[in-house]
Amino acid sequence: MxxxxxxxxxxxxxxxxxxxxxxxxxxxxxxxxxxxxxxxxxxxxxxxxxxxxxxxxxxxxxxxxxxxxxxxxxxxxxxxxxxxxxxxxxxxLPQMMSEEETIAAIAAAKETTGATSIKDMGKVMAELKGKYGAVMDMGTASAILKKSF
Structure with missing residues (x-):
């Protein structure tokens, strides 16, 4: 620990x-x-x-x-x-995910949640935080996610 x-x-x-x-x-x-x-x-x-x-x-x-x-x-x-x-x-601190890994995780989370628009961003972010909260920079993930819609 x-x-x-x-x-x-x-x-x-x-x-x-x-x-x-x-x-x-x-x-x-x-x-x-x-x-x-x-x-x-x-x-x-x-x-x-x-x-x-x-x-x-x-x-x-x-x-x-x-x-x-x-x-x-x-x-x-x-x-x-x-x-x-x-x-x-x-x-x-644990090693943070790279940008490529973050992009892949976002794509998987969008698929899992069925997100299709910026309105679904909250669902995707909740999914990401649940799975990768300790090793993903949520600010970076949020910026990448906004660009992906």
């Missing part, structure tokens, strides 16, 4: 005296715990690895946006800190 890998990496980083890595791993753990609490109150049952992956994907997206803003604002030292955090987060 990804959660166990993060805990083990945190312990290893603490023993090695890697303060920045330890801080980032603790941030990840804190966000995961926050999401656990949200999930308990929502009543939804999400598989653990899927939940952890969703949290880390969101964190990675936030880091990428911050890097862009810092670079645009000529704050390279802050951008470098964000890049270091992003690299640590990405260590634990």
């Amino acid at each position: 990804i959660r166990d890998d993060i805990k083990a990496a945190t312990i290893t980083a603490m023993k090695a005296g890697e303060k920045d890595r330890t801080a980032t791993l603790r941030q990840i753990s804190a966000k995961i715990k926050d999401r656990d609490i949200e999930q308990r109150t929502s009543g939804k049952d999400i598989p653990d690895d899927e939940l952890v992956t969703a949290v880390m994907q969101k964190m990675a997206k936030q880091r990428r946006e911050s890097i862009t803003m810092y670079v645009d604002g000529d704050r390279e030292e802050l951008a470098e800190n964000e890049r270091a955090e992003l690299a640590i987060i990405e260590e634990f």
